[in-house]
Amino acid sequence: MIEFYPQIKSIHIAMAITSGLIFALRGAGVLAGMRWPHWLPVRWTSYTVDTALLTAALMLLTMLPGAMFANGWLTVKLLLLVVYIVLGVFAIKRGRTRLAKAGFYVAALVTFGMVYSIARAHSPWGFLNAFLG
Numbered sequence: 001m002i003e004f005y006p007q008i009k010s011i012h013i014a015m016a017i018t019s020g021l022i023f024a025l026r027g028a029g030v031l032a033g034m035r036w037p038h039w040l041p042v043r044w045t046s047y048t049v050d051t052a053l054l055t056a057a058l059m060l061l062t063m064l065p066g067a068m069f070a071n072g073w074l075t076v077k078l079l080l081l082v083v084y085i086v087l088g089v090f091a092i093k094r095g096r097t098r099l100a101k102a103g104f105y106v107a108a109l110v111t112f113g114m115v116y117s118i119a120r121a122h123s124p125w126g127f128l129n130a131f132l133g
């Protein structure tokens with residue numbers, strides 16, 4: 001299985017970027033007062049991409065030695081992932097006003113960026129690592 005590690009990681013990264021793009025587009029559509037972000041095919045595309053993202057993530061997890069997560073980057077990444085999902089739900093659906101949705105949207109995008117940067121840096125601080133000496 002380990003021989004497929006690079007391919008599975010590529011799928012994980014590609015799905016992560018696709019998932020972020022779909023959310024960015026849907027959120028922008030909601031803020032623009034459009035209806036298509038709630039259409040079933042759009043929602044199912046989003047679920048499918050997220051399922052592929054998670055499946056690839058779990059496959060990577062089973063292949064890596066625990067030592068790779070010793071500094072806690074994966075734990076922080078997963079916690080922020082939960083924060084991102086909650087913010088995303090409020091940005092697309094549950095936010096009461098357009099202003100509230102806009103706030104949740106921006107916060108969700110910032111959180112997504114942090115999840116990405118933590119993954120890239122393999123550090124719980126993500127890109128902030130560069131400023132921490």
Ligand code: HEM
Pocket residue numbers: 009012013016017019054057058060061064078081112115116119120
């Ligand atoms: C929005 C969600 C996610 C994003 C944006 C994301 C992003 C990334 C990126 C960019 C990498 C590549 C890091 C590198 O270049 O070295 C990566 C690797 C990885 N991710 Fe994710 N990921 C997400 C969700 C998850 C989840 C839910 C899990 C675990 C359940 C996970 C586990 C992993 C693992 C184990 C690696 C392999 C690290 C390596 O080989 O370097 N990811 N992720």
